[in-house]
């Protein structure tokens with residue numbers, strides 16, 4: 001477990017994942033019934049962008065730093081980032097919009113990161129932090145008592161078989177809770193792994209899947225993070241149009257003039 005999110009917090013991939021996450025959560029808290037939020041790979045919850053780690057890569061300078069004057073499509077997300085002070089990871093973003101009837105379970109396997117996250121939510125009755133394996137937790141924590149759930153799956157893709165594990169995790173999660181909303185982030189370095197991932201999902205038996213991607217350049221050099229994607233199972237009503245608007249806004253501000261910069265919103269499997 002070498003991956004530490006502190007080096008990458010606030011980069012373009014975080015902006016994409018977090019802007020869509022904020023939209024998904026907002027869509028789910030419109031109805032009064034409580035929602036169970038699950039963050040399977042939670043990290044430490046918030047990040048100091050002035051830290052040595054963040055400055056060593058400087059990735060946030062090409063991400064959240066460029067969203068100073070956000071358009072309407074990004075104003076919810078950027079507004080939360082500003083309000084929360086330190087750059088919020090997914091647990092802090094989710095927690096910010098939770099209501100008393102909602103619940104958040106965070107899983108983090110790295111002992112130091114799990115301890116940091118536990119301290120962050122130590123006195124919070126709505127949040128539980130589990131130092132446990134995400135893939136095991138999906139089986140253990142689903143289905144929730146609440147009738148509605150949003151599950152964010154955001155692994156580090158250190159393992160060569162991570163795409164296959166995410167596809168398997170989605171299958172497992174949906175088999176435990178068919179009506180849950182699942183959002184799984186993935187890197188786009190080279191074209192082939194995401195294509196195979198999409199193919200696996202098309203043949204998974206899971207219904208109602210949309211995949212969105214944002215590319216900074218054509219995914220030809222596998223040693224670089226050229227883009228990223230989010231697969232959403234059971235997307236809330238309006239997701240496709242909202243994702244198109246959010247990705248266009250991100251591309252306008254974070255995109256490069258390199259060949260192949262762009263975005264896609266693709267329905268992989270019908271409802």
Ligand SMILES: C[S@@+](CC[C@H](N)C(=O)[O-])C[C@H]1O[C@@H](n2cnc3c(N)ncnc32)[C@H](O)[C@@H]1O
Pocket residue numbers: 001003004005017039040041042043044045088089090091107108109110113132133134135154155156
């Ligand atoms: C990409 S980071 C998460 C970032 C976070 N979701 C956010 O958006 O702020 C991935 C995290 O997963 C943790 N991790 C890696 N393998 C795991 C596993 N099998 N179960 C739970 N956590 C894991 C890593 O320690 C790392 O903190």
